[in-house]
Amino acid sequence: MATFSVHVTIENKPGISDPEGDTILNDLVLKGTHKNISKIKTAKMLKFTIQEKDKKTAEKKIQEICDELRIYNPMVSKVTIDVFE
Amino acid sequence: MATFSVHVTIENKPGISDPEGDTILNDLVLKGTHKNISKIKTAKMLKFTIQEKDKKTAEKKIQEICDELRIYNPMVSKVTIDVFE
């Protein structure tokens, strides 16, 4: 068994609006001197520490947990899973 | 000029507690069948799309923006910046 750090990034699916990202962009960033930013998207990340036999299984397990426990809402969000050792 | 995607991950500094991560772990994940998870940490991510001449400058610019606009409070949080092309 080894310990893995698995990062789950939850963000809105394309087409779903992200008022928070838009607000940070329009009311904060573009009001300043930084005009070369064209988009900001927000996401939430969960960093799991998991004991598993290998990287692959760790990823699979976390994907299962995310689906089963509705860590993200599939109607509006998608997840990306990255495993680190 | 090229377009870069810059991911800013904001999370509590080590030693500063993360009640949300604890609740997700204790009240959701560990209540299920997944006992091999030992820790969950939450983080927030902002994905910037920026026009810059190179990767290095893009990273520097974003760091500046985050500091100047107080996107995070350095007393509590730390940021990690990753640049993608």
Add this chain to the structure above:
Amino acid sequence: MSLEPQELEDLKSKIGREPTSTELQIVAAEWSEHCSYKSSKKHLKMLPMTGPLVISEKGYDSGVLDVGDGYVITAHIESHNHPSAVEPYGGAATGVGGVIRDILSAGTRPIAIFDGLRFGDIEKDQQARWLFKNAVTGIADYGNCLGIPTIGGEVEFDECYSNYALVDVAAIGFGKKENLIKNHANKGDLVVLMGGSTGRDGIGGSQFASDSLESEDRSAVQVPDPFIEKLVIEAILEARNHNLINALKDLGGGGLSCAVSETADTLGIGIEMDVDKVHTKESGMHPDEIMVSESQERMLIVTNKKKLKKLQEICKKFSITCSVIGHVTSGNLMHVKKGAKTFANISTDVVANAHLLDRPSKKPAYLDAIQKEKKLKPITNLSKTLMRLISSPNIASKIWVYSQYDHEVGIRTVVKPGKDASVLRLDNGKFLSAKIDGNPKQCYINPREGAIGCFEEACRNVVCTGAKPIGMLDHLQFGNPEDPEIFWTFLESLKGLTDFAKYFKIPCIGGKVSLYNETPSGPIKPTPLIGVLGLIDKKPLIPQKVLDGDSLIMIGDTKDELGGSEYYEYIHKFIGGNCPKVDFAESKKNMKSVLDLIKKQLLKVCHDCSKGGLAVAASEICMTNQIGCQLSLEKVPGEKLSDDKKLFSESHSRYLAVIDKKNIKKVEETLQKNKVSYKTIGKFTGNKIQFNHGKNTVIDLSVDKAQKAWVSSLGELVTHG
């Protein structure tokens, strides 16, 4: 964290030996200004603390008032200035958490929160805006999650708070008198720590609060966990219902050190405890760290062996950890062990009773010059001036703030925020009215009269709802008390408050002193904050819709008192002048008359004149009712004054009352009988706010336009810069 050299000597002579390192930590925490009140305690005694409704028993961290029929209310006020200045979200949130636990520790359920917020000039200063926005979110996230309504407060901006923040929070609790915790303990009783785990976060917080910001201690950042606090509240109240609690104490500044030593000292017992039994966030914490950690959301319970099991069951139900950390001993020693090894063994009356100081005081040099009036630039367009005031951050509606707070949860809120005081219904059919007020601009110019003014203003706000003031909370916030000039302003404010409280027989039921409020550019202006609680036996005045043809009566005299006014400071950028003074006899007469009128149900709306004076108060009635008003300045009661002074003077003891035509006669009868200075000064009609002087129109503003600016300008400023 350390003691002053002479304090160390004092400690050594009291215990007759060298203190251990743990003892030093414990004593330093407990003897800090924040926990010991060493600069202020001798003087605070002057405030009247008793009265027919006051219930005082040992060990309560909040004031208790009997509201009849077997019910009590509890109240307390706190600030979290230093933490909020560096981490406004967490600082403000944990401030709410702390004051709530004070209410809980008397055995009452918290039913309302108030917040008083002060920052630098948000129009110019981005840092101030950031602090403000995050402090509001912190309070919202915490109070909303607990399900305790935040029903009132105040917001003020002044350059004296640049790079700093004053975040004051007050809370009110309610319960049955028979359910109050009667703090007691017997030898062999168990000492239980319940709630959040103890961690390295917030180590040295109370010391931090007693230092000025430069020496900031970064470990003092606390992460709020309102979810645990909510569980702690429910678990404590359930345990109280099962009579499982002999004594109860919240953990605040000074952490376990203060909670254990103060509990032992007030109950006249000793406590032996083992730091290994404390549930911690991380392993390897040193006993010193465990004793002074200010981790949030913790309560200390004294129970006994028979009750323990049930207590543990309740904690388990709510998934909160509870650890038996020690037991009650005879004698008065606080004995801290780690396993078998002793780390501290010291008499609690030494720990809990710091050497009180008699600090020197001296009238500040600036005070004489500042009360001189200055010749001001004449203003040609007073409509524009009023419009600017209405949209200014200090006067604009605070709806952007209170609409982020759940102010309805608990279904008690009869008069909602946005008017003067808010009103809650109580289970015995009575109503409780409350408001907090401060006014540093006036207190700076005249510390004594300014403080009295805050007290009277809070009373006025409560009186406007039909409530008789029954109790007061004071929060005295000043700079470094070691500076005699600052200490003088502290004493003057305190004396003023004492005089007013005695004259009106309003007991002080609690308070807090916060010193060392220094910003990078010097001390803050004196900022006493006064909370007043009022009781309504029968019916509150719930503002009714103002209609065409209703009359506006002004009660109370307008005087040449514009020192510290928004008109002088915001419009003319002039700090100084004649500070408004409360005439006690007149104040009493006016309060009584307003209460009479409300009791007789003769008023539709009652609003006090405060910031921005008559002009703003009358406009507020127009804007909230979306109706115009024609006012005659020559009728305004009081001294002969220029139009601008009549409009914007901030003299105290003044009320505006809206009256249905048919009631005018009866109203006048009452006012004449009470020998009150009053006049009918206006009539509601149309859609313009119009102030006339004889035939001249001095101010002419569209209600719609004014209302839009008043409602939205603060939110616009915060969100869009």
Add this chain to the structure above:
Amino acid sequence: MKVGVVVFPGSNCDRDMFHVLTDVFKLDAQYFWHEKGLPKNIDAVILPGGFSYGDRLRAGVIAAHSPVIADVQKMAKKGIPILGVCNGFQILVESGLLPGVLLKNTSLNFMCEWTNLIVENNKTPFTSQFKLYQKIPIPIANGEGRYYVDDDSLKQLKKNNQIVFRYENVVNGSTDRIAGVCNEDGNVVGMMPHPERAVESEINPIDNKPSSLIFESLLSSMGVTH
């Protein structure tokens, strides 16, 4: 007639709801802690508002995994009236009993204010006493109250008459101004505004009668005449 009020860790409108059920409408109400099941003799279930599990991860998602939800699901199938208010609505959505999802308000802030609802479906056990399109003055208090469904689901909702309440004006960016929905059978209803805060005239500055009809409807659906 027994109404169950389910309490989750962090529920905070449970006592308000209980007061309204028992003191105002004289119903026999009982609290049920989320870890236990519900007895068979319950005639209606209410999931009150609050911050179950501190709204962590997403409002309602952790509570949706509570043991009690399995029983709520069974009762829903049996046609027993179930009402979720605010956080209760979020829990019903997260447990799949109601369609859609509740997102952060477009203002990004918690919003506590009075607003008007329009009754769009008066065939549910909680709306039967309303006239269609009747107006209800009522307070909202939420941070994640923006109802969202995609276009196809919205069509479905409309087709099945599942939209129960709409806001009169745009309040928080909800799809089609939706404030409350029901399941296909109509017995499970979720709404973001708080009817329990609006049924007593003392605390309702506008008009307490419309909100009362929500509870009157429940009484009548259970065959109680008031």
